[in-house]
Amino acid sequence: MRIMNGTLEEQFQKLWDYRTELLKRNPNSTVEIDIEPGIVSNYFTLKCFMCTFFLNSRSVLVGAVGVFRRMYICLGGLKHGFKLGCRKFIGLDGCHLKSAYKGQLLCAVGLDGNNCMFPIAYAVVEAEKLDSWRWFVAYLVQDFDIGLGDGWSFISDRQKGLLNVVQEMLPMAEHRYCVRHLHNNFKGKYGGRSLKDKLWACARASNIEAFQVAMTNIKEENEGAWKWLTEVPFHHWTRSHFKTESRCDLLLNNMCESFNRCILGAREQGVLLMLEMIREYLMRRLQTKRDEMVSWEDKKFTPKIYKIIEKNKKLSGSCYSTYAGYDEFEVTTFTGSKYAVHLGNRTCGCMRWDLCGIPCQHVISCLNRMGYSVEDYVDKVYTTANYKKAYSGIIYPMNGHNLWEKSGLVMKPPTVERQPGRPKKRRRPEMPDLVEKEIEGVKTLSKKTQLTVR
Numbered sequence: 001m002r003i004m005n006g007t008l009e010e011q012f013q014k015l016w017d018y019r020t021e022l023l024k025r026n027p028n029s030t031v032e033i034d035i036e037p038g039i040v041s042n043y044f045t046l047k048c049f050m051c052t053f054f055l056n057s058r059s060v061l062v063g064a065v066g067v068f069r070r071m072y073i074c075l076g077g078l079k080h081g082f083k084l085g086c087r088k089f090i091g092l093d094g095c096h097l098k099s100a101y102k103g104q105l106l107c108a109v110g111l112d113g114n115n116c117m118f119p120i121a122y123a124v125v126e127a128e129k130l131d132s133w134r135w136f137v138a139y140l141v142q143d144f145d146i147g148l149g150d151g152w153s154f155i156s157d158r159q160k161g162l163l164n165v166v167q168e169m170l171p172m173a174e175h176r177y178c179v180r181h182l183h184n185n186f187k188g189k190y191g192g193r194s195l196k197d198k199l200w201a202c203a204r205a206s207n208i209e210a211f212q213v214a215m216t217n218i219k220e221e222n223e224g225a226w227k228w229l230t231e232v233p234f235h236h237w238t239r240s241h242f243k244t245e246s247r248c249d250l251l252l253n254n255m256c257e258s259f260n261r262c263i264l265g266a267r268e269q270g271v272l273l274m275l276e277m278i279r280e281y282l283m284r285r286l287q288t289k290r291d292e293m294v295s296w297e298d299k300k301f302t303p304k305i306y307k308i309i310e311k312n313k314k315l316s317g318s319c320y321s322t323y324a325g326y327d328e329f330e331v332t333t334f335t336g337s338k339y340a341v342h343l344g345n346r347t348c349g350c351m352r353w354d355l356c357g358i359p360c361q362h363v364i365s366c367l368n369r370m371g372y373s374v375e376d377y378v379d380k381v382y383t384t385a386n387y388k389k390a391y392s393g394i395i396y397p398m399n400g401h402n403l404w405e406k407s408g409l410v411m412k413p414p415t416v417e418r419q420p421g422r423p424k425k426r427r428r429p430e431m432p433d434l435v436e437k438e439i440e441g442v443k444t445l446s447k448k449t450q451l452t453v454r
């Protein structure tokens with residue numbers, strides 16, 4: 001492995017060449033390397049004063065030499081696919097790297113038309129903190145024309161630093177908190193199955209009335225838990241307060257978790273091998289998705305969406321709709337609840353159609369009454385044509401590092417920082433071999449050894 005990929009230090013040295021090769025093979029990609037400010041190799045300072053000036057001013061240059069700090073990669077095939085066929089919804093997360101140089105991998109993962117993950121960008125950074133998130137999000141904003149975040153939604157695990165970065169750089173964007181993560185914090189104080197179910201009922205409530213009922217249920221059981229939840233702004237964690245532009249009702253940061261799981265083996269490798277394993281995985285993935293599509297290519301919508309539509313069609317049997325004229329309907333369910341539906345504006349009182357763009361059972365009962373096709377009222381983001389666009393891009397194959405253009409420049413590995421996290425478990429030292437102790441001239445054995453001897 002060492003002969004094939006080089007030592008961990010050599011892998012850092014090859015990063016400038018890797019960047020050049022990636023950009024050459026994958027047009028429209030963004031590959032940026034950030035180096036430690038002010039630290040340059042002796043070789044370099046002697047050779048070039050001008051570049052030293054640029055390095056000190058923290059400018060990222062092609063051909064700059066220094067100590068590795070961060071690397072951001074957004075491949076052209078994924079950038080293109082995301083812009084054409086995905087919603088304006090991005091999950092952000094970071095995970096630890098397990099090689100000797102540690103560090104963390106930040107990732108941005110979108111959602112395709114079949115509600116599956118669509119990785120768009122990743123970066124190796126020294127640690128997950130305010131400065132590194134700011135650096136990562138700045139490139140993301142630039143690559144995907146996010147601006148101030150108007151019409152965009154982000155979901156994360158409330159990481160330190162990221163909260164401030166989203167507030168500061170994307171003030172117009174919606175920032176959702178992963179409810180599983182929220183519950184993990186919540187259960188530290190208020191545990192138990194009953195409170196957990198009630199918290200999830202609050203998060204899943206798609207309209208404000210249902211949310212208020214769910215919150216009252218919590219208050220009746222435990223006022224402290226209710227107070228804890230009211231302190232987390234509602235627009236971060238409950239569907240009833242979400243914006244509807246992103247056409248997504250997701251409460252969990254599952255996309256990032258899936259991506260991190262897929263690259264688990266890569267995270268144990270040296271930096272270059274890891275980046276190559278991730279690129280190869282993404283390259284394979286695009287083609288696997290295209291292969292899978294062959295079996296349902298002639299259908300109008302993606303498989304998962306068909307299942308949801310079929311489920312809602314069955315449920316619509318228990319709804320009765322009354323036509324009020326133009327596009328207006330009143331739908332009564334068998335439990336006696338009533339919902340106002342407007343077909344033109346694509347809204348239903350339950351808010352589920354507004355949130356995700358798939359007609360709920362109330363809307364389907366109106367469509368059936370009028371003899372309209374349900375498929376005409378499903379959001380375009382879920383169409384097979386749109387899905388095809390998302391996976392139309394390609395990540396181009398690369399030659400081995402022996403065929404890369406050599407810059408001859410030096411990149412030193414970073415100094416290893418101790419990562420914040422869970423302290424290591426203290427293990428009992430292993431039982432010593434027959435250790436003999438000589439105390440005051442008397443030959444004695446340690447207590448354990450004495451027992452063994454006996």
Ligand SMILES: [Zn+2]
Pocket residue numbers: 339348349350351352353360361362363
């Ligand atoms: Zn509805």
